[in-house]
Amino acid sequence: MKIKTTPLSSGIKDFTNTVLSLPVRFSDVAKASDKQAAPPAEFQVNKVAASLHPKTQTLIVENVESLTDDFKLYTLKAKNGKAAYFRAGQYLSFQAEIGSSVCTRAYSIASSPKEALNGTYRIAVKRVDDGFVSGYILDNWEKGFVITAYAPEGTFVYEPLRDAKTVIGVAGGSGITPFLSMAKAIDERTENFNLTLLYGARTEKDLAFKDELDRIAAQNGSFKVVYVLSEGKTKGFEHGFIGADLIKKYAPAGCDYSVFACGPEAMYAFLSKEVESLGLRKKFVRFEMQGVSKTAAKKAGLKNETCKVTVIDRGKETVIDGRCDETVLTAFEKAGIAVPVRCRSGECGFCRSKLVSGEVYIDDSSDYRRIADAQFGYIHPCCTFPKGDITVKIN
Ligand code: FES
Incomplete structure (x- = not known):
């Protein structure tokens, strides 16, 4: 297509033909009604946003x-x-x-x-x-x-501006599912990065999706899978637990790589120290938390003691039972109080509520609150433990 341009007096090209189009515009404006146009019943942009989210x-x-x-x-x-x-x-x-x-x-x-x-x-x-x-x-x-x-949520995704081109994925138990989605997306060219997956299980029969993973690895050079069994010795498998040595063995030599991990809490306890020893930049390490740490309350010395949780919802107060070794969200759920919830691991902020009074414990591993929120007494009930009687304002 040939673009017509009009030279301006200064010799600058008028690529958008503003000089020619302005008189037409002025005449259209002069002919237009003075009455305000009625807004459309629905804006197209809102329609698209609603279908996507x-x-x-x-x-x-x-x-x-x-x-x-x-x-x-x-x-x-x-x-x-x-x-x-x-x-x-x-x-x-x-x-x-x-x-x-x-x-x-x-x-x-x-x-x-x-x-x-x-x-x-x-x-x-x-x-x-x-x-x-x-x-x-x-x-x-x-x-x-x-x-x-x-709608789907979550930040455990590949970001080309943040992550290295090669990702070493570490999966345990049901933590395999996001990696299966990534492997398929790479194969279907929706995602563009190299994924080497270290998938740990107790025995071969505990490996889910093996055929599917093998099939993708056989047909797509950007995806590799290595199975790591913690029990027994089987030919063709790695053995033991996934740690720094195994990651180094399969990591690309001489260039950056990211480590993404998803699995049970017990896996993180071991793996986080191992990954630390690799000395990777912080932005290259991503751990997906599946709920709040089960040991958080114990770590803080919180016992199975009951407490009262006063819930203020649009001015109405309700007193429910809570437990110091269970999250505030668990108390809400047991009492049938529905609050907006998504991740249950402190990350998304959907359950953000105001702590009006009382003391609480929030483990560092799940404290994703904004600095201002922490300062002004906001909590994420999904990862907050009451230390005694508390009052929380929701909605
Ligand atoms: S549900 Fe995501 S922060 Fe609580």
Whole structure:
């Protein structure tokens, strides 16, 4: 296409033809009505934003597959056919009413962003020993079950401006799901980075998605997978626990790399020291927390003592029971008080509330509050433990 330009008196080219278009514009303005135009019923930009980031989505369980004895894969289909798009590594939060409690739980998405364009997500749920919600899901979600989910969220994603071109992923247990999504996104060219995944499990039969991971690794040179078994010796597998030596063995020689880790808390306790010994820049290390630390309360010396939590919601006060070794959010949920919740690990800020009185404990590992929030007494109830009676203002 040839662009016509008009030379200005100074010799500068008028690429947008402003000189020619101005008289037309002035004449259009002169002809226009003085009356204010009625605003459109709906702005297009709002329509697009709502479809990309819906407040809630209705999903229907389309398929259930057992991955291991206590680990199931759910295929969820958006009721209206449109699943909100996401970045590989993000999670979905679900709300469940169990008895008189209202609980929200987040699960990493195992499918690829491209699958969301076809209205589908896949999530995997593993039974947790004292897991109130995981047990409920595994026992109740079957084909046809209708679920309310929020839009995808989360920061455990590849950022080219922050992360190195090669990522060493460390996965344990159900922590494999965000990496599966990343591997698929790399294969489908939605993401552009190299991923070497170190996937740890007790035995070979505890490895989920092995065929799928092997298939992607065989056809795409940007993705590699190494299986690490902690029990027994099997040919073709690494053995022991994933630590600094194994990461160094598979890291690219002579260039930067990022370490992304997702797995159970016990894995982090060991791995964080190992990763520290690698001397990587802070921005190259990303640990995905799956809920608040189970040992946080113990670490702070908080015991199984009851306390009173006074909840102020739009001026109305309600007193509920709390426990010093459970989070403030757990007290809300047990009392059936629904507050906005997503990550449950202190990170997203959705549950941000004001601590009006009383003392609380927040472990450093989950204290993601803004400095001003911490200074002015705001808390994230999902990672805050009451040290005694407290008063909290929600909403
Ligand atoms: S739910 Fe994300 S900070 Fe509490």
